Amino acid sequence: MGFLDHTTNNVIIDAVLTERGRELLARNDGSFRIDSFAFGDDEIDYSNIVKYGLNIGKEKIEKNTPIFEAQTNENLALKYNNITLSNSNLRILYVPTLQKIAPAIPTISLTLNTSNTSVVFQTIEVISTLPKESGQTLIDSNLADLSFEVKMNSLILSVYNSGLADTSRVIDEDENFVKTYRIDGTPSYSSLAAPNDFSLSNRYKLSFDVGLISNLNTTGFEQFGTLTSTTVNNVTVLNGTINTYIEIVGLSSGARLLIPVEITLN
């Protein structure tokens, strides 16, 4: 009895359809056609390399990293991509990351005013960039995020365009009502405010408005957050909070950014 040859690079693995895959297959309109592939490393903790050094760190990763079964939700199935540079000879020390440049505060705050039904929204600006200390003046063309995917709970939030809920840029809504918008970036080569105050080619900026859906009410606060009532002088006041996230993914680089959003009921 021999050992399996672990040096082989040919392995065969079974794939499962995602919910999106099943949806497109059911449409029977040709939209289900597998055209490309991507690799991901969702389970890997590369900090093992820092903690244990290169050799032992690799061994820790290879031997002590159990792999989860496949998820069928397309938003959860493959989160962190392996990426390829345009120049095969190029070596880099920095990969693009997404940075929120507006609003300046870490958490987006939105308020639902039950006595005022006008839509409240907030403009969010994110850039796909390299840090200044990288010393680079160019993002590899493969990693240039000309477009971004923006994901959020559509039972609470929506992207707005010219004051109206944006439906034209929705590309998916999964079983959990997480809507994915695909929004083009705009070139942002010139220097920005610190720490991005340097010139960097292929740097793209995403700008969009996010707001509460028009029919969000106290039930939404009960479902997704907290809702309390206090009575002062026979007047009952409802207070509520929902904490959620907006996820932004650079379409080319695969870089991700989670932006916390706090919604308060006033």
Add this chain to the structure above:
Amino acid sequence: MTVARLKTLDPTDRRSEKARLNQLIDIISSDISTEANRRKYPAFVSGITTPITSSLHNTIFDQDHTLQSSNALFDISFGVYAKTQITNNTSTITGSAVVTELNGTIDSAGKYNFSNTTSNMMREKINVYRQYAQSLLGDSGSVFRSSHTETDASTDNTTKIQEALFINVKRLFKRDNIAKGTFGMKFYNRTGDRNELTNDDAHALSGTLFTSPQTTGFKGRSKLISTSAEDPVFNQVTILDTNASTSYSVNPVSGEVSTLKMYLGSALPVNVGLIFYDMGVIVLDVNKIFDLNDAVQGVINFPDEIASTKIFALKGGEQSVNLPAGQKAIGHTTDTGANLKKFLQLATVDDIIKHFCEARFTDTSNTAITFQNETIINSTIFFCNAAASDFNYSTNPTYIDANGKIVIVKNITDQPFSYITTVGLYNNAGDLLAVAKLSRPIEKNPNNQLTIRVRLDY
């Protein structure tokens, strides 16, 4: 647009193939014999003063069919063969002795009429047979024959299946088809001995028709072996589709079909039915798997039957039982000629199925029916090829530090690497359509190239 995270698959990077997946299915005896597992569909009503109802088929479940967790195993029904023969402008009913002995008439519209005192549901039993014949043989007037090599044109009357028990395996267990050469079935081919039944009302009412063959002393007797051996195990018959993997026919109406053979002890096997693999239907010749002349005894449902008192001969002597209206006794002391043929004439389809399930199968966890099913799996294999320069970096948040610097390399001259645990398959709109996971992380660096073969089954 060039995208760092996706790589386009070339046409040569995909290949389609077909495979068969087999599953072994075991149906245990108690699943069949338990009354709660049988779902009835009362579609037939007959009678005026004390009407009765019956199904045209029952469904056997793996547990009480009213439970949500139950799974339907198979449907079961009974049919008899009959056809109109016109000789010298005179129409007569020919076919199974179960039908012809009733001396039925044919009206001007071609409808059969039978006496409502000597038969029950005869038209329905004939129609069940005709429906199966139409689906499986292509002609509702055709007769099943107990060898797949024979056609309707055969003149051999001994191979006709004129009283048929039909078993339709449910799609959940049949899948695409039953695998040839894997079918087996075990049951008692004769009813037990009434002289072994103890004297009480319950045994008198159930009689030999509905008493489990495992009842103490109630031993099934042999048909194929002429001696009256009374070993209950010895009297179990086995039905197999012997040699079916190499000996079968392909019928354009119903697909692959082969012959079922019945084995008992050292006796030579007897052809007793057909198995239609693609349709998932088993057709058993009741006259061969049982014995139409077998004496039977018990109480069945019968429309407009008045209440009466009947006496049955049991182990300790005669037992008198009171029957309510709507129930008929057969095989009592003044009905000595009652046999299985008469039962098939008088009984509803529900009672015939009840007899088959309760008097031929024991309430044990022994396997009663076994087969392998087949699922045909169409697969596309995608060859996800990562060249030496591909996928050597990662967007994993642990791949970089707070400043965005890659943590796994110190200098620009260091060789980058990443690990692969997941493969995503995308359409040209960037939708993630399918996902596959590796069993362990695989390192990717500029010094290696790898091909991961991803199989997607349909």
